[in-house]
Amino acid sequence: MVRLSMGCGGALYAKDIVLTAAHCVGASGNNTSITATGGVVDLQSSSAIKVRSTKVLRAPGYNGTGKDWALIKLAQPINQPTLKIATTTAFNQGTFTVAGWGANREGGSQQRYLLKANVPFVSDAACRAAYGNELVANEEICAGYPDTGGVDTCQGDSGGPMFRRDNAGEWIQVGIVSWGYGCARPGYPGVYAEVSTFASAIASAARTL
Incomplete structure (x- = not known):
């Protein structure tokens, strides 16, 4: 489980890929603006792992109704269990x-x-x-x-x-x-x-x- 800097949550589909909602992200493409915080229950913990995004892939055909999924590729893996x-x-x-x-x-x-x-x-x-x-x-x-x-x-x-x-x-x-x-x-x-x-x-x- 990770916290995303735009104010959403996400789950680790792979150690370097977050599964989240399409309505949380912008269009698909290169994107280094998102920070994922993982490894902790307390977001202010000094042991929190913070990793930047490199790409976003929003559900093809998403138009605001249904298809509410997206993937975020991370610059490096977060070493916590995937879901x-x-x-x-x-x-x-x-x-x-x-x-x-x-x-x-x-x-x-x-x-x-x-x-x-x-x-x-x-x-x-x-x-x-x-x-x-x-x-x-x-x-x-x-x-x-x-x-x-x-x-x-x-x-x-x-x-x-x-x-x-x-x-x-x-x-x-x-x-x-x-x-x-x-x-x-x-x-x-x-x-x-x-x-x-x-x-x-x-x-x-x-x-x-």
């Missing part, structure tokens, strides 16, 4: 973990220490009841507590991973923090890019970096 991505829908259910340094309440400030929370899967039907046609159901996955609210990702968590354990007990990324109405509002779960839908496109893109 495997889901390549099938098998793990797009159950309870997920989300993490980030974003706001801890709607309108709140960004956090110094990494926070995490657990959020249960929300069906496409229940999510569409909240968001209607804004939801791109075949590209997005929803999670949270639509009845009560109270637990969610928030501003500054965008691009970070939603993950769970696979059958072997290893962490696997199923979502990328994308959007929602406010944060943790009753009736409005969080919406995440569905990683399994884009797994082959992500892998192909990574090979070009």
Whole structure:
């Protein structure tokens, strides 16, 4: 898990490639303006690893709706564990973990220490009841507590991973923090890019970096 200097999160797809949200980055191409901070829970820790970007590859065809993934190539590797991505829908259910340094309440400030929370899967039907046609159901996955609210990702968590354990007990990324109405509002779960839908496109893109 890394913090990106534009105020988003990301996960290490490879030690020198960050998977984040398309809406966090600009157009594809050479880009040395982003700093990734990794290796720590405390962003102000003296042991934080800071690495500059060299390239950005935003999802082909991204236009602000759906396809909310991007890759950032780093100038050098960050020596921390990578996060495997889901390549099938098998793990797009159950309870997920989300993490980030974003706001801890709607309108709140960004956090110094990494926070995490657990959020249960929300069906496409229940999510569409909240968001209607804004939801791109075949590209997005929803999670949270639509009845009560109270637990969610928030501003500054965008691009970070939603993950769970696979059958072997290893962490696997199923979502990328994308959007929602406010944060943790009753009736409005969080919406995440569905990683399994884009797994082959992500892998192909990574090979070009």
